[in-house]
Amino acid sequence: MTFTAEQDALRDSVRKLLDREADPWPELCEQIGVAALAVPERFGGLGAGMTELQLVAEELGRVLADVPFLGSAVLAVHALLATGNDEACERLLPRLAEGTVGAVAWTDADGRWDTPACRVVDSSVEGEAHYVLHGDEAEILLVVADGSLYEVSDARRVRTPAMDETRRLARVRFESAPARLLGPVDLGALRDVACAVLAAEQAGAAARAFELTVEYSKQRHQFGRPIGGFQALKHRMADLHVLVETARSAAYAAPESSRLAAVAKVHCSEALATVAGEMIQLHGGIAITWEHPAHRYFKRAHGAARLFGSPGEHLARVRPSLA
Structure with a gap:
């Protein structure tokens, strides 16, 4: 595997920051822009590729950093881009690029990816999603239901204890929660x-x-x-x-x-x-x-x-x- 000079510099910058910061997420976003990597430039991001995301993830994995990178900067950003909804992207992606935490809810208690836990009834979301990455603290909450992505603000969120204390998970319950359709998503x-x-x-x-x-x-x-x-x-x-x-x-x-x-x-x-x-x-x-x-x-x-x-x-x- 070979990396460009810019990619090597990204890796070094992330590693040095993680070595000195006890709470690295704010600095990762402000100084390096990790939350903006996957966001296209037209939506206020850096327009980087998968390799850059993986380089950051590899460094976060080395120190078991409990930051919302995977759930927010990767999942939430790619879910929004997958909908092809420019209005939603223009409204939400700049916030995610700045470090606002986003979360995507989809799975049931068994943790199966191909069995979405929620459904849409009369323009409202019903159901309970489990293992939602940083779901208890997310300001932008997205949910996959009936093959589409929805934006929901009203939900009961509970951080769930996990064996891995370095991974923040939550259970999110939707009870007739008003939902805003963003578009279809290929799960x-x-x-x-x-x-x-x-x-x-x-x-x-x-x-x-x-x-x-x-x-x-x-x-x-x-x-x-x-x-x-x-x-x-x-x-x-x-x-x-x-x-x-x-x-x-x-x-x-x-x-x-x-x-x-x-x-x-x-x-x-x-x-x-x-x-x-x-x-x-x-x-x-x-x-x-x-x-x-x-x-x-x-x-x-x-x-x-x-x-x-x-x-x-x-x-x-x-x-x-x-x-």
Whole structure:
């Protein structure tokens, strides 16, 4: 994979900012413009491509940043653009580009992407959406119902506890909520965008978990030598390195087709889960303490694997039917 000088500069800027800011979202938007990356220039954005979104997601994944990038700057922006509604885009996209939080609600309690939780009855939305990224704090709330995208302002929102404390999720209930039709939306295409960016985030998390594990293997001594010097651990580290690199390759290939997006979702989910599990194993007892970040990567791995559909569901999109 090769990147342009501008893309490398974007990555470096995001990493440096994340290193120094405890609450990075305002600065990410003001100084770097990450919320505006996917917004076309005519709507007040930067008009960047998928690679730039993935570069930012990879850096956010490295530090498990709890920011509304995936739900707002990626999902909400692409959902609006998919409708082809210029009036809605002119009204909402400049706000999203400035960092206003947006959210897209669609899935039911089972978390299936292809089963929208809400329906439209007499120009109002009914139903309860689960796993809505930053849905409890979103100023722009969008909902997918009956194959179209709607804008809704009246909804009951509750932040839901999750195993992964670095991922903000909410449950949003619509009870005869007045809805403004924005236009049709291809949920499959939106899913592929989400999976491609999530895969980059997973690859970033896997890379950082691997780095921390390698560093620890050089510091921890047994039998008078660093454990990283033992042949058996060298082989395990080599296997993890291959997983991390192939995850990055799969992630950056994901935008090329729907099938590759599914491949990335499957492989990056499994790669992060494997690396995080090995991180726990190779760190020993310290890895299961609150003071060490290993448990956070482990939780992120399993939470991210279920987001936008489980790996098993996406695997069915990749392999040919047995029939």
